[in-house]
Amino acid sequence: MNLRRTLKRIHLQSPQPHALATFYASAYGMHCKESDGVWSCTQTDREVWISTGQAGKLHYALFVFSAPADWGAFLQNTQGLPKVNLQRFSELPASAVGFLDPDGNCMVFGLESSFNLKTQPARSLSTEITLPPASSQHFALRTMQTDAMMHFYTDALGFLLSDKVHDESGQLKACFVRGNEMHHVVALFGAPVNCFDHQSFETPTWNALKDWADHMGQQRIEIVWGVGRHGPGNDVFFMVRDPDGNLAEISSEIEICTDQRPAGQWKHEERTLNLWGKAIMRS
Numbered sequence: 001m002n003l004r005r006t007l008k009r010i011h012l013q014s015p016q017p018h019a020l021a022t023f024y025a026s027a028y029g030m031h032c033k034e035s036d037g038v039w040s041c042t043q044t045d046r047e048v049w050i051s052t053g054q055a056g057k058l059h060y061a062l063f064v065f066s067a068p069a070d071w072g073a074f075l076q077n078t079q080g081l082p083k084v085n086l087q088r089f090s091e092l093p094a095s096a097v098g099f100l101d102p103d104g105n106c107m108v109f110g111l112e113s114s115f116n117l118k119t120q121p122a123r124s125l126s127t128e129i130t131l132p133p134a135s136s137q138h139f140a141l142r143t144m145q146t147d148a149m150m151h152f153y154t155d156a157l158g159f160l161l162s163d164k165v166h167d168e169s170g171q172l173k174a175c176f177v178r179g180n181e182m183h184h185v186v187a188l189f190g191a192p193v194n195c196f197d198h199q200s201f202e203t204p205t206w207n208a209l210k211d212w213a214d215h216m217g218q219q220r221i222e223i224v225w226g227v228g229r230h231g232p233g234n235d236v237f238f239m240v241r242d243p244d245g246n247l248a249e250i251s252s253e254i255e256i257c258t259d260q261r262p263a264g265q266w267k268h269e270e271r272t273l274n275l276w277g278k279a280i281m282r283s
């Protein structure tokens with residue numbers, strides 16, 4: 001059963017939070033505010049938060065349920081899992097729950113109606129740039145233990161498996177799991193390191209993706225991968241890098257899945273990650 005949850009927020013760590021906030025303000029047209037050392041960069045349907053810490057480290061990812069019945073079922077299904085103490089994240093409501101994946105990444109879940117931003121900003125960066133819509137949609141992690149991570153996200157957290165990528169020896173190299181009808185909300189890539197890989201904002205149309213690319217050009221932000229089309233998910237995309245080197249993606253046309261869609265299998269090759277050409281291989 002697909003208990004529907006969507007990605008609301010990525011909270012990154014960074015040794016240079018102000019530089020990242022400045023980037024997300026200009027590249028993604030977000031309103032960035034600092035309060036007690038934490039930057040919140042927000043725009044309609046997309047959020048990136050930044051705290052001081054290690055580059056390439058996810059502070060937490062936040063998923064929200066809009067249906068109270070799905071939220072209740074999720075709490076029931078996860079009641080036996082060890083929970084993270086979320087008190088240090090003062091921006092989260094008391095009803096939120098968090099779990100550490102096998103790599104130590106914190107996944108937070110809550111009921112959508114319980115999130116209200118009330119903090120008063122100490123500093124703010126604003127942009128008046130008009131851009132096409134783009135919503136927080138998915139993120140990806142690199143991991144040295146793809147099997148354990150896949151089982152945690154599917155068996156423990158209840159995400160549905162959309163696609164798997166195996167190498168010739170049968171080793172799992174990547175997988176894509178969904179939390180609603182969109183093909184993936186989390187992607188896991190086998191790699192020699194455990195770290196954050198990228199986040200993606202979904203824009204409604206091809207034309208909107210082109211406008212985003214023009215915007216990056218106007219801002220002199222280099223497109224480092226794409227335009228291409230991913231195999232798993234079938235989404236068109238391009239990627240840029242933030243000042244810490246994290247990839248940040250704009251994508252469109254992601255596959256819409258039924259709950260009954262069987263998990264697909266892909267070969268570990270460049271074409272899987274980009275049907276149109278070159279790929280960033282993580283291993």
Ligand SMILES: [Fe+2]
Pocket residue numbers: 138140187198199200249
């Ligand atoms: Fe992506």
